[in-house]
Amino acid sequence: MTADIIDGKAFAAGLRARIATEVGGLATRGLVPGLAVVLVGEDPASKVYVGSKERLAREAGMISTVHRLPADTAQADLLALIATLNADPSIHGILVQLPLPAGLDPQAVVMAIDPAKDVDGLHPINVGNLTIGAPALVPCTPSGCMMLLRDRLGDLSGARAVVVGRSGLMGKPMAQLLLAANCTVTVAHSRTRDLSEVCRTADILVAAVGRPRMIGGDWIRPGATVIDVGINRLPPEPGQEKGRLVGDVDFDAARAVAAAITPVPGGVGPMTIACLLDNTVEAACRAAGLERQR
Numbered sequence: 639m640t641a642d643i644i645d646g647k648a649f650a651a652g653l654r655a656r657i658a659t660e661v662g663g664l665a666t667r668g669l670v671p672g673l674a675v676v677l678v679g680e681d682p683a684s685k686v687y688v689g690s691k692e693r694l695a696r697e698a699g700m701i702s703t704v705h706r707l708p709a710d711t712a713q714a715d716l717l718a719l720i721a722t723l724n725a726d727p728s729i730h731g732i733l734v735q736l737p738l739p740a741g742l743d744p745q746a747v748v749m750a751i752d753p754a755k756d757v758d759g760l761h762p763i764n765v766g767n768l769t770i771g772a773p774a775l776v777p778c779t780p781s782g783c784m785m786l787l788r789d790r791l792g793d794l795s796g797a798r799a800v801v802v803g804r805s806g807l808m809g810k811p812m813a814q815l816l817l818a819a820n821c822t823v824t825v826a827h828s829r830t831r832d833l834s835e836v837c838r839t840a841d842i843l844v845a846a847v848g849r850p851r852m853i854g855g856d857w858i859r860p861g862a863t864v865i866d867v868g869i870n871r872l873p874p875e876p877g878q879e880k881g882r883l884v885g886d887v888d889f890d891a892a893r894a895v896a897a898a899i900t901p902v903p904g905g906v907g908p909m910t911i912a913c914l915l916d917n918t919v920e921a922a923c924r925a926a927g928l929e930r931q932r
């Protein structure tokens with residue numbers, strides 16, 4: 639068997655195009671969704687992510703602002719900026735790029751964001767609403783994984799899903815979304831015993847660990863759908879400036895066993911920003927009391 643490639647890049651481009659059309663429609667009704675991203679410090683990867691978020695939000699027709707603050711910004715100043723953005727009616731989504739420099743408390747920062755504008759879905763109100771099945775702003779990466787799974791598999795009811803990783807940003811909300819879609823969900827982590835056997839039970843395997851190619855082909859149930867969230871940079875080969883990006887799954891080995899798999903790069907990664915734009919439109923529509931025009 640050679641697994642089909644789940645083309646997240648193409649899916650994300652289509653989603654962004656649909657969002658741009660929706661934003662155009664909202665603009666004619668006087669509502670322009672606004673996204674504010676806050677970047678503290680000079681983390682190179684964060685700078686790239688923030689630049690992409692700003693550009694793609696603009697391309698979708700939104701108001702897009704980036705607040706770049708120095709690494710030695712005081713917690714009180716960051717909280718004051720968030721308070722200003724909370725009160726700004728032209729801003730519907732606020733995202734503080736993580737990780738924050740040492741000395742800043744990410745939990746306090748997340749707590750300070752108005753839950754109605756929390757487009758990263760990390761505020762406890764949104765986490766709680768997701769858990770009880772109430773309307774919530776859902777973290778972007780797991781939301782993107784669900785879109786790819788639904789597009790590929792349709793109804794997920796009854797599927798055995800294994801999520802490897804239990805972070806608040808990825809593993810936990812992913813498990814909640816799969817549970818809400820009527821999967822039977824196992825969440826595995828660094829203390830899980832017989833991890834390879836647990837993974838082999840999965841019709842749907844989601845890897846969100848951060849360890850290059852940890853999941854081998856023999857960990858995968860024949861015919862499974864594999865969603866590889868991991869983004870890991872290998873050391874550079876001789877003569878190369880940068881090492882290549884790989885996922886948490888050994889792609890070539892998995893391709894011989896699975897029915898479908900997301901590549902790295904070009905799988906889950908592009909979905910994250912598309913879902914951020916989607917969350918911003920969602921937040922804007924809710925704030926204005928409008929039904930989504932999807």
Ligand code: NDP
Nearest residue numbers: 779803804805808827828846847848867868869906907910
């Ligand atoms: P975290 O480091 O927050 O969490 C990693 C999880 O993996 C933890 O729950 C940890 O378990 C578990 N883990 C670590 N080692 C093992 C092991 N040997 N066996 C089983 N489980 C293990 O990472 P994130 O959830 O934030 O991200 C995970 C990966 O996804 C990273 O590569 C990241 O770059 C990528 N990512 C990609 C995104 C995108 O595509 N846009 C967005 C977000 C993340 P424990 O809890 O026991 O420590």
